Structures are given as C-alpha cells and as structure tokens.
Amino acid sequence: MKYAIRILAVLAILFVGCDDNEYEAPFPFSDIGFYTSKGTANDLQVNIDEYLSFTDLSQGAVNHKWTIETSDAFLEGPIDRNDTILEKFIIEPRTTTSYEKTVHVLFQTSGMKKVRLHNTFNEMVVFKGNRGDVDYEMPAKKEGDVFVIDTTFLVKVYPRLVPKIKVRNDDVVVNHQATDTVYIEAGSSLEFTDLTTIGEPTGRTWSVRKAFKPGDEVAENPVLNSSGDSIANITFNSLGSFRVSMNSSRSGQNLPGAFASYQMTAPIKVIPSSKPFELTGVIRELEDETIQVPYNGEFTPFGGQEEFFTVKVNGEAFEVASVTVNEDDATKMDIKLAAPIYRPDVITVSYSGGTIESTDTREALPFTDEPVIMSTVNLVPEAIAGLETGADSWGTFWSNKGTVEYSTEQASTGNYSLKLQIEPGQDNAEASAMFENPIIFEEGKTYIVSYDMYVEPGVVGAADAEIGLFLLQNWNFQVRTLFEHPEGVWVTITNEYVNTSSLSQFYLRILTNADKTTAATVYYDNFSIIEKEERP
Incomplete structure (x- = not known):
C-alpha cells in the first residue's frame, strides 16, 4: 500500500531513566512519524541539483528502508549549507536503497520525483497528519504477520530557467542572436516578447543600457529604460548604441527561487528620425498647475524660450514664467505661468517657433491654440x-x-x-x-x-x-x-x-x-x- 504524502507530522517520544547508573528499557512501543528539511510544507519543491533531507522518526519498526529513483543520489552528511558542489558528497557506488534513519537526496533531473519510505511493524500503527488544515489518519495495512506503512513523498524538481525572447522591429522579426546592428530611428520602439517556459518563471525585467565603446572607462552602466511586461514596447529616444537584456526570475511562497539573465547579442543603434519633431498627444495641466507639452522625441536642454510661447486663459494671454525640459521625461516640456490657474479655466497654448531642438537635431515644429486638458483629481478609486x-x-x-x-x-x-x-x-x-x-x-x-x-x-x-x-x-x-x-x-x-x-x-x-x-x-x-x- 502506497500513500502520496504532501504534508508531514512530527511525533516525539519522551524516555525517562530509573536512575543515573542503570538503564531500564521502556515497555515495547510502536509509532510512525517522519520529517523533511522542508518542514511541514504542503508541497515539496526544489531546484535541480539541490537536495532534501528525510528523517524516519518511527519507533518500534521491524525494518525500514528508503528508495529513490535511479536519476537521483544519496549524499553522505554532514553537508554545510554553504556547500555549492554537492557531487562530492554522493555515496559511491550509487544505490537506490538506504536503511539509514536520515537520508539526504540529491535531485539531478527535473520533474515530479518520488522518495519512498517502507516501514513494517509487529503491531497496528496509525499515522496522524494534517493536510490543508484538515486532520487525517492513515492506518497501517496488515501484510502477512506484519503491519506496513508504505509512504511516498512527491517532490517537484524545477529545471534551470532558460530565457527565450523574440524581438520585432515593426513587422520584422529581429535576429537578436546575431552580431549585426539593429538600426531604428529616434522616437521609434522595438517590441520585446518573453517566451520563456523552461523553469516556469513568474516574472522578468527588460533593461536597456548604453553600449560603451571598447576602452571607455565608466564607473557604471546605468539602466536607461526598463519594463516588467511580458510583451514590452520600449521606445528609444536618444541617439547612440544600446544593449538590451532580460532577467528571468521565479519567486513566490514555497517556490524555489531562481534567476537567469539573457543579453541580446545584436546591438541597437538609434539614428536621427526622418519624421518631423512635433507635438504628439494632448497638452495637460498637472496637479501642481504645470502645463505639460509632449513631443515625439527628446528635447536638447534649452533656456530663454518663454517669449515664443503664448498661453491664453479664458481668452486672455497670461505671462509665461518658465519653459523647461521635464526632469524625468525629456520628451515633455513644462510650462509654468506667473499667475494661478483653476479647474474651470479654458486654456490654450501656442508655440511660434524658437530655437528648440531634439537630441537628434530636429527643429521643434510650432503649433497654435492647442487646448489644455485640466487636472481633475478624482477621489473615487x-x-x-x-x-x-x-x-x-x-x-x-x-x-x-x-x-x-x-x-x-x-x-x-x-x-x-x-x-x-x-x-x-x-x-x-x-x-x-x-x-x-x-x-x-x-x-x-x-x-x-x-x-x-x-x-x-x-x-x-x-x-x-x-x-x-x-x-x-x-x-x-x-x-x-x-x-x-x-x-x-x-x-x-x-x-x-x-x-x-x-x-x-x-x-x-x-x-x-x-x-x-x-x-x-x-x-x-x-x-x-x-x-x-x-x-x-
């Protein structure tokens, strides 16, 4: 009789001696119990090339044995938790059976694995456990003259994460494993898709970093853009060469953590755009009364351009206090007025054309009487x-x-x-x-x-x-x-x-x-x- 056990119990027995000099054996007693290095977790889950320890706490057993699959191996303890090379602890010659009370099992292949504990007793024993916060009992089965508890622990072994991605430039699939440069215009985007399945990842992070030339000395290579989406559309606004990487991860309650990184071999080269540098989207008022103007590219830092902007509030031209590039998003200009504005105001913005340029040297095109969407802080979630x-x-x-x-x-x-x-x-x-x-x-x-x-x-x-x-x-x-x-x-x-x-x-x-x-x-x-x- 075999039982698949997903939650375990610990049974302890207290023995008391008669005096300090003489030991008197206790009365015959039989009981069943076992424990693992994962404690009483409902699911036993490990990464490939990791091990679990199993202990038989039974009392009064006639005999017992552990059995593992041929792809796994018993280890000889003690094993320090900092040891990373576990093969040196494998017991040679390899065997699938052990009669030790405690065994350490190394899992060298992925999949659902079985670790079996077979116990026999001269009298009836009942295992008392708890599964999903519900108590249950598992009585032994009589086979001939003995009573048998045949227990199988199920262990899910996760393979290593193997990142897999797909990159598209418009309708063209990019060969990201090649060394050929991928050219895109400033303001354009690439679509990155996470196709990773091996290792059952739970998340990923895309990162864009500047690709420095050989010999350049830099203290760090900061992330210029990132995304956690499984399908990420990343826009490249700045000129230069860039590298994209994806970090795949697995995390969660009771899940064995894992991490793997993949770097796109093909560099990305951003060249000047052939499109006009112009207003895109809508102009909005922020909660702090900043008027934000979006363009389809990044601005080169500028100053002294206020005279080229006209902001009308309810038909009256208001003094423009400042026009600057947004500190967090260089595709936006921030306009501040000298006087306060209010939600019911009707506001328009015009730009007559000064000396404002994009980072890829395009001249910002003028616009006239574009409406401003006023800030409305909705208190409803x-x-x-x-x-x-x-x-x-x-x-x-x-x-x-x-x-x-x-x-x-x-x-x-x-x-x-x-x-x-x-x-x-x-x-x-x-x-x-x-x-x-x-x-x-x-x-x-x-x-x-x-x-x-x-x-x-x-x-x-x-x-x-x-x-x-x-x-x-x-x-x-x-x-x-x-x-x-x-x-x-x-x-x-x-x-x-x-x-x-x-x-x-x-x-x-x-x-x-x-x-x-x-x-x-x-x-x-x-x-x-x-x-x-x-x-x-």
Whole structure:
C-alpha cells in the first residue's frame, strides 16, 4: 500500500531513566512519524541539483528502508549549507536503497520525483497528519504477520530557467542572436516578447543600457529604460548604441527561487528620425498647475524660450514664467505661468517657433491654440470609477432583484461599463461598490459628483420609475433622476455635494414604478468626485 504524502507530522517520544547508573528499557512501543528539511510544507519543491533531507522518526519498526529513483543520489552528511558542489558528497557506488534513519537526496533531473519510505511493524500503527488544515489518519495495512506503512513523498524538481525572447522591429522579426546592428530611428520602439517556459518563471525585467565603446572607462552602466511586461514596447529616444537584456526570475511562497539573465547579442543603434519633431498627444495641466507639452522625441536642454510661447486663459494671454525640459521625461516640456490657474479655466497654448531642438537635431515644429486638458483629481478609486481594472469592484447590493454585471456592450470611455437591468415584476436592480479607504470630505469645500449614463432604447413603464446614486453609509441622497434623459446616447449626470461625512460605499439603483411594469437596461461609467474650484 502506497500513500502520496504532501504534508508531514512530527511525533516525539519522551524516555525517562530509573536512575543515573542503570538503564531500564521502556515497555515495547510502536509509532510512525517522519520529517523533511522542508518542514511541514504542503508541497515539496526544489531546484535541480539541490537536495532534501528525510528523517524516519518511527519507533518500534521491524525494518525500514528508503528508495529513490535511479536519476537521483544519496549524499553522505554532514553537508554545510554553504556547500555549492554537492557531487562530492554522493555515496559511491550509487544505490537506490538506504536503511539509514536520515537520508539526504540529491535531485539531478527535473520533474515530479518520488522518495519512498517502507516501514513494517509487529503491531497496528496509525499515522496522524494534517493536510490543508484538515486532520487525517492513515492506518497501517496488515501484510502477512506484519503491519506496513508504505509512504511516498512527491517532490517537484524545477529545471534551470532558460530565457527565450523574440524581438520585432515593426513587422520584422529581429535576429537578436546575431552580431549585426539593429538600426531604428529616434522616437521609434522595438517590441520585446518573453517566451520563456523552461523553469516556469513568474516574472522578468527588460533593461536597456548604453553600449560603451571598447576602452571607455565608466564607473557604471546605468539602466536607461526598463519594463516588467511580458510583451514590452520600449521606445528609444536618444541617439547612440544600446544593449538590451532580460532577467528571468521565479519567486513566490514555497517556490524555489531562481534567476537567469539573457543579453541580446545584436546591438541597437538609434539614428536621427526622418519624421518631423512635433507635438504628439494632448497638452495637460498637472496637479501642481504645470502645463505639460509632449513631443515625439527628446528635447536638447534649452533656456530663454518663454517669449515664443503664448498661453491664453479664458481668452486672455497670461505671462509665461518658465519653459523647461521635464526632469524625468525629456520628451515633455513644462510650462509654468506667473499667475494661478483653476479647474474651470479654458486654456490654450501656442508655440511660434524658437530655437528648440531634439537630441537628434530636429527643429521643434510650432503649433497654435492647442487646448489644455485640466487636472481633475478624482477621489473615487480607479477600479470603481472607470471599471477597467477591477472586475469585482462593483457587485450586487444585498437586496438586488435585477441584473448587475460588467459589460462591454456599451462604454463611455475604455472598454467596460456597469450594466443594470430590471424586468417587469422585479422590485429593483441594485449595485454597490465598497471603498478600501473611505473618502474624507473637508469642511467648507464643495465637491462635484458625476457619472455617465446610457439608457438603452425601449424603456417600458418609465413613469414614476427612478434612477439614483446614494453615498453611504449615511444614505446621503446625491443624484436622483427619473427616466427623463434621451435614450441611446451617453449623458453625464452631475450634482454638487457639501458634507463632512466620510464616504465608504456607493449605492446605485433602478427602482420600479408602483405597478412593477418597469423594464429598462442602463449602463454606467466614469464615476467621479472632484473638488470644485472657482476663479476668484
């Protein structure tokens, strides 16, 4: 009878002598127990070329033996934990059987391995263990005149990590193992894909470093760009030669840690771009009132360019205090005004063309009256606000009778919205979202609460039916609307809120009419609470 054991128990026996000079043997006693150097871990897992120790703690056994697979080996102890060359401890000639109480097993091949302990007793014994926090018993099986406990320990042996990658330059797969230089234009990106499977990695880090010429003396080779994505699109903005490496790793609870590095042989050479150096994306105001202007390449440091910028606030030109290259991202310019700006302001930026250049010597192209997206610090957590990152952030309220689910059928922005559906005869459709950390509202401040709503065409029984958003736990009535908005289009519901109570939960509902004939499907997106600002 064999048993696959994944959790082990330790049984200890206390012996007491009669006096200091004479030993009297205790009464005959039989029991079963065993232990490993991994303690009582549920899963025994090691790296290849590592070993585990197994100890038979049984008492009163007639005989016992350990059996291992032919690919593994017994080691002769003691073994210092700092020893890295374990082959010198292998017991020669090799054998698959040992009768020692404690054995050290070296695993030299990967896969699921078995270490077997076979014990026989003259009387019945029962192993008492615990698996997954559940106690269990394993009685011996009588075979002839003896009782047998046949135990098999399962050990997962991980192979060494073998990094494998793929590199693409647009639609062309790059031979990253060659020594030929990969040429790309400044501002372009390469796609790096981690294809590693051998060794079961749990993560990786891509690193971009400058490739120094032979003979260059440098104190260090700093990482200029990095990514932890399995598919990483890395942009190269600076001219020069670069090397890319990937560090593959395995880590986690009870997992044997491992690390392996791969360096792309082919160097990457970034050459001047053939594209114009121009505004890309949108201009944004940051929370500290910095206006950030993005370009499709890195700027060469500059100064004295303020006169070439015109910033209009509500149609009036404001004094530009400074224009500088962003310290953390050289593809962005930071503009600061001499006077404060406020969230309701309508701001535009123009650049008439000065002496600003990219690091690959392209001249920055001018632009006129580009709008600024104003900073809005949304107090609602992202997963609840936009529904893009938290598939369980919204759920059904305890008294819900309708349908509540995430949906890709409609979305105001992104891919997801929250769908509530009520059918005739149902009392309501109710959803809620709990905040991990409550929102604390400040006394004397006004807040704007808003969300986007899409009512699917074909509502039945809309008269007296209600849609409402409540701020819990105080049941602050915040936004309430009957079915008075157009169907088939996204609308934004907005209301001002003044309260010092903390907010820990959203409660959203569709409430039927008095006759319970309401049938409606409504989608919600972009929940927001922001502090109201007004220009003095």
